[in-house]
Amino acid sequence: MALLLFCAGIKSKIKYFYFSDSEIKTVTSFAEVVLPINEPDMPNLEEANVMRRLDEELYFVSDEIQEDFHSAVMVLTYLPFLYGKFRLFSQLEKEERIRLLQIWSDTDSDIVRAVVGNLKLLVCLVYYGHKSTWDSISYPGPFASPPEKWSEARLHYQNLLKGNGD
Template identity: 80%
Template sequence: MYSFSRKSFLALLLFCAGIKSKIRYFYFSDSETKTVTAFSEVVLPIAEPGMPNLEEANVMRRLDEELYFVSEEIQEDFHSAVMVMEYIPLLYGHFSFFSNLTLEKREKLILELAETDSDIVRAVVGNLKLLVCLVYYGHKSTWNSISYPGPFANPPEKWSEARIHYQNLVKGQEI
């Protein structure tokens, strides 16, 4: 009988977890993905009938794609904003991180943060919300639900070189 060392067992678990997780992000860490997803669940109308969920609207993938190609300064600002969002509940009397709060507590916290005197906190919430909404409502799956017919004359979508490069990275075809 073969026995596994603790190190080998943990390596095997990590390997299996990597196989299970088919979604690979290039900009977001796992913890940032959890925080942004929790934030998106609060600010987007995904619970409304007829509205697509986060996966259908491809929110996390598009955010990852957009933020992967921006300058390092913008990337660092967004990393910082996500970190502030994750830890801010601790300053508002919650003994949990944002991503671990229930949906109701996250909704109440977002409303409380909107009324705060801190310009920095309001900027964090506002900018995260702006980017999440931009990606969500920019996806075709939301257009019918909001009665948007789409671009005039419905031209075919033309992808930039950056988008093509990102899709090749996702598929594992690095150039």
């Protein structure tokens, strides 16, 4: 039992360089309802490395893009209050999050549609860009299956995770 609690404590201390803890909750709860993670043969968020890859990608973009994404996540976090739900997006039941996303996709507000659409685009890009999803969607992978080559930014991020960064 002590080992289980210890491992749970380690898991809760996963380090992110771009996301705050509250943003992790919001984006994770969003990804859970827009991605087919409960479908047979589809990987879950951890298997597809969704949050880690989002953190990595957003860590290296320009400050303007980072701020836009922080703002979009903040809007998503508090938007339920404007629709009579007095809880943060991440605190809503899955069915309620799905209902709100359906309402927001049909809203007249360009801002709300942009927030939801752009977050969904980025989450889907990271999810379907991971090898673990390819067989399930009948994607054979890149032509000639070249070995994956990591950019300097990705190598730097991995070094930061290991504590070897600047």
